[in-house]
Amino acid sequence: QQQVKQSPQSLIVQKGGISIINCAYENTAFDYFPWYQQFPGKGPALLIAIRPDVSEKKEGRFTISFNKSAKQFSLHIMDSQPGDSATYFCAASSPNTGNQFYFGTGTSLTVIP
Amino acid sequence: GAVVSQHPSWVICKSGTSVKIECRSLDFQATTMFWYRQFPKQSLMLMATSNEGSKATYEQGVEKDKFLINHASLTLSTLTVTSAHPEDSSFYICSASDRVAETQYFGPGTRLLVL
Numbered sequence: 001q002q003q004v005k006q007s008p009q010s011l012i013v014q015k016g017g018i019s020i021i022n023c024a025y026e027n028t029a030f031d032y033f034p035w036y037q038q039f040p041g042k043g044p045a046l047l048i049a050i051r052p053d054v055s056e057k058k059e060g061r062f063t064i065s066f067n068k069s070a071k072q073f074s075l076h077i078m079d080s081q082p083g084d085s086a087t088y089f090c091a092a093s094s095p096n097t098g099n100q101f102y103f104g105t106g107t108s109l110t111v112i113p
Numbered sequence: 114g115a116v117v118s119q120h121p122s123w124v125i126c127k128s129g130t131s132v133k134i135e136c137r138s139l140d141f142q143a144t145t146m147f148w149y150r151q152f153p154k155q156s157l158m159l160m161a162t163s164n165e166g167s168k169a170t171y172e173q174g175v176e177k178d179k180f181l182i183n184h185a186s187l188t189l190s191t192l193t194v195t196s197a198h199p200e201d202s203s204f205y206i207c208s209a210s211d212r213v214a215e216t217q218y219f220g221p222g223t224r225l226l227v228l
């Protein structure tokens with residue numbers, strides 16, 4: 001059973017546009033929601049993370065929006081650049097499960113010039 | 114930021130041999146380390162979780178006798194793929210977490226090719 005559902009599977013955005021990736025979860029015990037960026041042949045790198053006590057967190061061009069009642073969270077990449085082309089993974093964790101990360105299936109983002 | 118290294122980054126071996134992959138946290142003490150396997154264009158699949166000084170906890174379906182994990186210190190964990198076979202060829206990634214920050218910091222990964 002997929003604990004975290006991620007969409008879309010792939011996304012193509014024009015340079016300067018906004019990229020939006022969505023994730024949904026079922027386990028209400030989850031209390032930590034990170035986003036990772038992964039380039040081909042590399043390990044995932046932490047991009048930004050949020051806890052359920054805030055509805056939005058912004059770091060530079062990256063923003064997480066969190067909707068606790070809907071059990072959904074999303075990543076917004078403003079002013080998308082070709083260098084943002086990568087695979088993005090959302091994840092969720094809970095102290096109840098030893099902070100094990102449950103990853104989404106990933107979104108392949110392509111930003112075209 | 115927290116840095117995790119992996120060695121080697123690339124390894125090619127013959128079928129039947131064993132391969133050891135090292136994962137090090139360079140600037141923090143990792144109380145917990147995780148080992149993942151990733152197939153092309155797929156998400157990360159957790160193989161096992163190891164806490165320093167304790168036996169690793171393996172996920173269902175992961176053979177503990179084939180994938181030996183050792184977490185002997187707060188900065189080093191090793192994954193040994195014993196008697197490797199071509200189906201073990203994959204991208205192996207470790208991550209590390211300290212007690213204070215619940216996030217996981219990932220290593221750069223190790224590409225294993227078994228001939």
